[in-house]
Amino acid sequence: MEKQRLDKIVASTGKWSRREVKELVRRGQILADGAAVRSADEKFDPEAVTLTVEGEPLLYRRYTWVMLNKPAGYLSATEDGRGPTVLDLLPEELRRQGLFPVGRLDRDTEGLLLLTNEGALAHALLSPKRHVDKVYYARAAGRLAEADCRAFAGGMTLEDGFQCQPAVLEILTAGETSEVLVTLREGKFHQVKRMLAARGAPVMYLERVKMGNLVLDRSLLRGKFRFLTEKETESLRRLV
Helix, strand or coil, X not given: CCCEEXXXXXXXXXXXXXXXXXXXXXXXXXEECCEECCCCCCEXXXXXXXXXXXXXXXXXXXXXXXXXXXXCCCECCCCCCCCCEHHHHCCHHHHCCCCEEXXXXXXXXXXXXXXXXXXXXXXXXXXXXXXXXXXXXXXXXXXXCHHHHHHHHHCCECCCCCECCCCEXXXXXXXXXXXXXXXXXXXXXXXXXXXXXXXXXXXXXEEEEEECCEECXXXXXXXXXXXXXXXXXXXXXXXX
């Protein structure tokens, strides 16, 4: 990997600013392969050098990927004057890394949301040409049946004229309230809600449970997050 300035490498973790890195170097608190670094301008290969900061090993990530179990009430944005955003659920060191949501979930929709600072891969995952499946669990007020499944599979035309791509509706339980899984290959504004409402079953609750090969980690409580593993990020790359 191309060599980078020390202050850029250390600051990329989000834990320290470049100014703080210079002060740490001045105090001899940053070691490269066991030797004190003399200048924050020194260049290293971040994937080849062993760095310690204040006695702790530095974990370098070229890009950061996070899985968040989004709760209701948060906006899928980096900033918004209308209320709290999903970035407010992350610690300060992660907010400093320039993370942004990969796609959007409505304010009242819960579940799987990815955040990253790797723009090219995020854009590819959201591209309609890539056909990355997104799976949602919904509770809807209405009795859904096989005819509704066929309507989803055929590509519905909504009231405003929008032509949906073919989708999958799987009925888990049917009654006055139906529980379903909806699989989309696109993600237009309120699309799951609009499609189910068009079949006479307005959504009462909506949760995204899968995106591509990634399934929502049920060990994550609402509002909690974890980093993706290397295997998981590689699975995303293979999709695109």
